[in-house]
Amino acid sequence: MQRLAASQTKREWHEMASAEAIDAMSSHKNGLSSEEAAKRLSVYGPNRLPEPPKPHPLYRFLKQFHNILIYVLLGSAAMTAMLGHVADTFVILAVVIVNAVIGFIQEGKAEQAMDAIRHMLALKASVLREGMRHTVEGEKLVPGDIVLLEAGDKVPADLRLLQVNSLQIQEAILTGESVPVKKDTRAVAMNSALGDRVCMAYSGTLVTSGLGWGVVVATGADTEIGRISGMLSTIETLTTPLITQMNVFARWLTALILLIAAVVLVYGYFVGNFSFSEMLMAVVGLSVAAIPEGLPAVLTITLAVGVQTMARRNVIVRRLPAIETLGAVSVICTDKTGTLTCNEMMVASVVTEAHVFSLGGMGYEPKGEIWLNAVAVSANEHAILNELGHVAVLCNDASLHHHNGSWVVVGDPMEGALLALTGKMGIDIQEELSDWMRTDVIPFDAKHRFMATLNHDHENHAFIAVKGAPEQIFLMCAQQRTVAGKSEAFNASYWHQQAEDIAAQGQRVLAFAVKSVPPDHTVLEFTDVEQGLTLIGVVGLIDPPRPEAIDAIAECHTAGIRV
DSSP states (O other): OOOGGGGOSSSOGGGSOHHHHHHHTTOOTTOBOHHHHHHHHHHHOOSSOOOOOOOOHHHHHHGGGOSHHHHHHHHHHHHHHHTTOHHHHHHHHHHHHHHHHHHHHHHHHHHHHHGGGGGOSOSEEEEEETTEEEEEEGGGOOTTOEEEEETTOBOOSEEEEEEEEEEEEEOHHHHOOOSOEEOOOSOOOTTOOGGGOTTEEOTTOEEEEEEEEEEEEEOGGGSHHHHHHHHHTTOOOOOOHHHHHHHHHHHHHHHHHHHHHHHHHHIIIIISOOOHHHHHHHHHHHHHHHSOTHHHHHHHHHHHHHHHHHHTTTOOOSSGGGGGGGGGOOBOOOOOTTTTBOSOOEEEEEEOSSOEEEEOOOTTOSOOOEEETTEEEOGGGOHHHHHHHHHHHHSOOOEEEEETTEEEEESOHHHHHHHHHHHHTTOOHHHHHHHEEEEEEEOOOTTTOEEEEEEEETTSOEEEEEEEOHHHHHHHEEEEEOTTSOEEEOOHHHHHHHHHHHHHTTOEEEEEEEEEOOTTOOOOOGGGTSSOEEEEEEEEEEOOBOHHHHHHHHHHHHTTOBO
16 A cells, blocks of 8 residues: 555645545545554554664663773773772773763763653544544544544644634744634645645644644654654764863873883883883883873763753753853854743733733733833722723633643633733632623634624623724724723724834734623624724733743843854
8 A cells, every 4th residue: 555645745735625635635524434544554654753763772871981081091991900900990990980871871861851752742632434533542543534623632643624613723833933823724825834834733733722623644753743853863963162172182192191101111121221011010100190080080070060950940961061062152043932932922011091001920820010100000990901801801712720830721822811911900700700691702713803702791781892903893993991981982093003002012912892782682793893892902912031031141142142
């Protein structure tokens, strides 16, 4: 059986129509049969990243001795043994062995850490086989399988999407972008960048919201994450400046010792008329004394201490000598998302009819300061903030959870940031959700660029909460809320300018609006929100920088390192 993907050489999956992709994979919308899946599994192999070939532990241990100074020390040990200096022999050998053991253990730990990328594939996957939904091991997926995706799933293989419903996927591990990608089924151009291939779902990425299903087009090493893993196995090992200098020093030292030994031997035997055996013993003793047998041990221990220090700061160092190169760094090239930033959305600004507030805090923790003109304020002092937080909770599909000492969001990270904003305003999220029942909803869609919910409380009140792109929400607004809690005519020029100012600071802008409706209003239509809304305010969201990254970059500049 030939590999199906072999026929897919001239065209990329993202430029093919969904029906064409299914045909190319010899599959069907109802999925493969169990027999066909078993056949393909035997051809393609398990859906996991292959382990790179690893050297035998004995070879890895012996490689620690591959150093000219170590060779000199071993020669010294042999000479001291010939002279009958057993204690010196054991001391030199102990130094050599300790040096090798430290290097062996440290490199083993680093290799284990680097292997973690192989475990990024999903453990379970929901598939259609013979028209029935099954949950299978992620490793047993094969090209042609139909995979079902829903919020919270990790994509188990590379998929060509066939159908989506408000599907958004977090692709930061591949693209570095913290904002989830809105998925579609339409084909895109062949030369589209990875982040623009909206009809594809890639292995290892996370579904943040919505539903979808697609056909598996690549598994294991053939996936995008598999390609990255393969690139790691081709990394060239370079010699560090310290090792280069040590090798040069060891060669010169060895040559100098041998030269002096030869001169002393010749001079003592021919000029001093000593016996050859006496001169040989003297020369051997001189040579052993001249060798700095403690240097490799001191060097290894120093590097090992440095590696352990870096490990406490969550830095993986694969080879001991690499730690030395940090002292010679002049340029640092770094990724942004998740490295310099937290890879978590956070509301940084809130703009109302009269004020511009800034917010503090970290990540999704529902705690933080609210600032107005550099002065900390309480949301209770500004009723309009409470109303905005009220809308942010009800017009929201995400949830926040406190897990292992940190706050995590289930759903869209942007909506998680809005829940954290509500918490910072002192509003109890669960109480809000219990007081107000969602009666109907218009889900967010890229076509209309907003989300709206119809909400009723237990006292027979009802209203519509809306959030979305400011340029769209502004068109739907007739009024704006004032700080006094009243409504006045909508000032379009003011809000457009405020939205532009926030966007100019690198923030993603969202607008919030409301509309009162009669209590008997139970169905939400587009005509209900197309006009007559009252704008509450706009917010600006960012992926905040890590606090330690700010200090680290400042230290780098101080040290003359260009970032």
